[in-house]
Amino acid sequence: MKNFPEIKKNFGFGLMRLPMKGDDVDIEQTKEMVDTFLVHGFNYFDTAHGYIDGKSEVAFKTCVADRFDRECYLITNKLTDPYFKKESDIRPFFEKQLKLCGVDYFDFYLMHSQNASNYEKFKKCRAYETAFDLKAEGKIRHVGLSFHDKAEVLDRILTDYPELEIVQIQLNYVDYRDASVDSKNVYEVCEKHGKPVIVMEPVKGGTLVNLPAEADKILRELGGGSNASYAVRYAADFPNVKMVLSGMSNTEQMKDNAATMESFRPLSDAERDAIDRVCDIIRSQDLIPCTACRYCVEQNKCPRDIRIPDMFALMNTRKNFASWNQSFYYNSAITKDGHGKASDCIECGMCEEACPQKLEIRELLKTVAKEFE
Numbered sequence: 001m002k003n004f005p006e007i008k009k010n011f012g013f014g015l016m017r018l019p020m021k022g023d024d025v026d027i028e029q030t031k032e033m034v035d036t037f038l039v040h041g042f043n044y045f046d047t048a049h050g051y052i053d054g055k056s057e058v059a060f061k062t063c064v065a066d067r068f069d070r071e072c073y074l075i076t077n078k079l080t081d082p083y084f085k086k087e088s089d090i091r092p093f094f095e096k097q098l099k100l101c102g103v104d105y106f107d108f109y110l111m112h113s114q115n116a117s118n119y120e121k122f123k124k125c126r127a128y129e130t131a132f133d134l135k136a137e138g139k140i141r142h143v144g145l146s147f148h149d150k151a152e153v154l155d156r157i158l159t160d161y162p163e164l165e166i167v168q169i170q171l172n173y174v175d176y177r178d179a180s181v182d183s184k185n186v187y188e189v190c191e192k193h194g195k196p197v198i199v200m201e202p203v204k205g206g207t208l209v210n211l212p213a214e215a216d217k218i219l220r221e222l223g224g225g226s227n228a229s230y231a232v233r234y235a236a237d238f239p240n241v242k243m244v245l246s247g248m249s250n251t252e253q254m255k256d257n258a259a260t261m262e263s264f265r266p267l268s269d270a271e272r273d274a275i276d277r278v279c280d281i282i283r284s285q286d287l288i289p290c291t292a293c294r295y296c297v298e299q300n301k302c303p304r305d306i307r308i309p310d311m312f313a314l315m316n317t318r319k320n321f322a323s324w325n326q327s328f329y330y331n332s333a334i335t336k337d338g339h340g341k342a343s344d345c346i347e348c349g350m351c352e353e354a355c356p357q358k359l360e361i362r363e364l365l366k367t368v369a370k371e372f373e
Contacts, residue, residue: 006074006107007243010236011261012044013037013254014200014247015056016293025052025059033254034063038072040258046198046245048078048112049097050298057100065102075103078112078146079127087125094134109140110168113295113356115149119157128161142166146200148356151185158193166242168198170291170356172208173234173275174282175201178289181357187238196242202235203228203246205291207282207316215281218274228253229260230267234275237266285319288312288364289357296351296361304340308351308361311342311368318371330372342369 013034019026045064047056057077064073077097084090098104109131111122122128131143144166147154158164167190175181190197203209208231211219219227228246236244244261248254267275290312297308311334318326335341342365351361 008043009041009261010241010243010264011042011257012046012198012243012245013042014245015045015047015060016051017247017249018052018056018059019249025055027059027062029251030059030063031067032251033248036251036254036258038068040262042258042261043072044074044076044243046076047101048080049083050080050295053298057097061100061102070103074107075101076108076110077101077106078110079131080112081118081121084125087130090125090127090130094139098139105139105141108142108144108166109134111145114145114147114157116153119153132163144168147186150182151189154186154189155192158189158195162193164195166198167195168200170201171197171199171235171238172202172204172231174204174208174279187240191240197238197240198243198245199235199241200245201291202244203231205293207287207291211278212281212285215278218277222271222274224271225260226256228256230271230275232257232260233264233267236261236264287316287319288359290359291357293356295354295356302340302351303348304344304346305338306340306342306345306365307334308365310334312364315368315371327372341373342366343373
């Protein structure tokens with residue numbers, strides 16, 4: 001596996017789900033989280049232009065780049081589909097990202113959320129070639145990709161571009177053997193090509209933290225840590241995994257994850273058995289496997305401004321903890337201030353094009369509307 005000696009430890013801070021104050025990032029709490037992260041000896045940050053409606057890169061500059069020397073941290077950014085239409089768009093966009101992040105170069109630059117359809121656009125626009133050129137110019141240190149599709153698509157990309165140095169994939173204990181996400185086969189393609197892996201969604205957007213009561217009880221009886229700690233340790237336990245990212249949204253989550261990974265230990269046989277039982281329970285719940293990445297509402301703007309991830313989270317909560325609270329929240333929060341109801345969907349399909357999980361969002365919104373309206 002390729003060695004990246006500048007990565008100090010195998011845990012990264014994903015800047016997708018930062019703490020918020022209304023519509024703005026909670027800068028003071030984010031600074032506290034950054035300080036905790038660095039004090040524990042970690043140094044890898046991950047962002048993208050579309051995260052938090054464009055606020056993630058700015059928050060990184062304010063909370064990291066403006067406060068610490070450049071050699072104290074690593075920063076990964078990405079080239080995302082909606083922000084370029086032709087080859088000549090890529091360099092200006094890249095320079096904009098550098099400025100927003102407050103840096104002169106990116107340690108890692110990834111072709112973002114690659115799949116069978118957008119890969120053809122990236123190839124046509126010579127996106128990979130442009131990134132390799134920027135690396136030669138010293139503006140990128142390592143070029144890779146983040147991936148959301150079937151294993152055969154990744155195999156084709158890595159065959160076309162053997163110069164790629166690292167692959168970011170979705171991997172967690174629920175998705176590892178899920179046919180729709182295909183994590184196991186995708187991971188094995190990375191091994192086949194000798195590419196180290198960065199893991200995203202180790203706790204599946206919080207799903208593996210807020211477990212059904214029966215599943216939560218199984219992990220609590222182990223007495224070995226938080227629900228998140230088991231999920232992060234599961235992902236980090238694979239031999240080809242170089243880095244596990246976590247998108248944390250408060251200081252307590254940061255402290256818990258940092259403590260887990262600072263003194264990382266592999267899962268025991270008893271813990272693996274418990275996780276298998278937790279998986280069985282989760283699959284029996286028939287929950288919507290949304291990770292709240294928000295690509296559906298941030299990269300491809302919903303023309304009806306429907307808060308899709310919030311609705312899916314509410315639907316899952318309804319299945320686990322049925323009460324009047326979910327209906328109240330739907331009517332008082334999710335659809336207020338001009339946001340659309342589920343029934344307002346015009347079925348344009350833009351959300352489904354952006355969804356890394358390949359969810360049938362239009363049909364799921366009909367289910368939400370039937371439940372709450």
